[in-house]
Amino acid sequence: MGRELRRKQAKRERKSLQKEVVSEENQIKKLIKITLLIVFIVCVIYLIAALFITKEVNWFDKEDKSETLVTNTILASETFKQKEEEYYVYFYDYSEEDSEITSAVSSKLSTKKVYKVDTSSALNNNYVSEESNKSAKKLEDLKVKASTVIKISGEEIVEYYEDKEIVNNLK
Numbered sequence: 001m002g003r004e005l006r007r008k009q010a011k012r013e014r015k016s017l018q019k020e021v022v023s024e025e026n027q028i029k030k031l032i033k034i035t036l037l038i039v040f041i042v043c044v045i046y047l048i049a050a051l052f053i054t055k056e057v058n059w060f061d062k063e064d065k066s067e068t069l070v071t072n073t074i075l076a077s078e079t080f081k082q083k084e085e086e087y088y089v090y091f092y093d094y095s096e097e098d099s100e101i102t103s104a105v106s107s108k109l110s111t112k113k114v115y116k117v118d119t120s121s122a123l124n125n126n127y128v129s130e131e132s133n134k135s136a137k138k139l140e141d142l143k144v145k146a147s148t149v150i151k152i153s154g155e156e157i158v159e160y161y162e163d164k165e166i167v168n169n170l171k
Helices: 002-053 099-108 122-127 164-169
Strands: 086-092 114-118 148-153 156-162
Touching: 086 099, 099 164, 114 122, 156 164
Parallel strands: 086 114
Antiparallel strands: 086 148, 148 156
């Protein structure tokens, strides 16, 4: 009977070994499924947050995103340091923007390079004054007041317009 017992025992052990191999494969499959499910849930939560909370993804915005040339913001100290040979610099207080002047600058200079300077910024205070200097030859002499558009050509001021002059005289 010893031989018969060993055969039965070996038969039982093979069956249990097969069950262990099958259960290991099932555990690996379950682990992969759970990992993919977690990644999918995280992606869905990110998309919901990006769409509705942080507005990183703009799928629903059908607005015209064409870039206007009045989008380049610089500091007043960089007025004469731009790489173009001829360009305009639009000085104005961002918090008190005059829409008539801004629309005139945007429409009349739509084909030109225009840089914006925020006169309310503390970094630009050295160049904002009650009296303007229309004949400034260098940066240290530059003084502007209110809304001002300056045309720079070859590092020199060629045209200088303030307030309502901008709407009337800008070409």
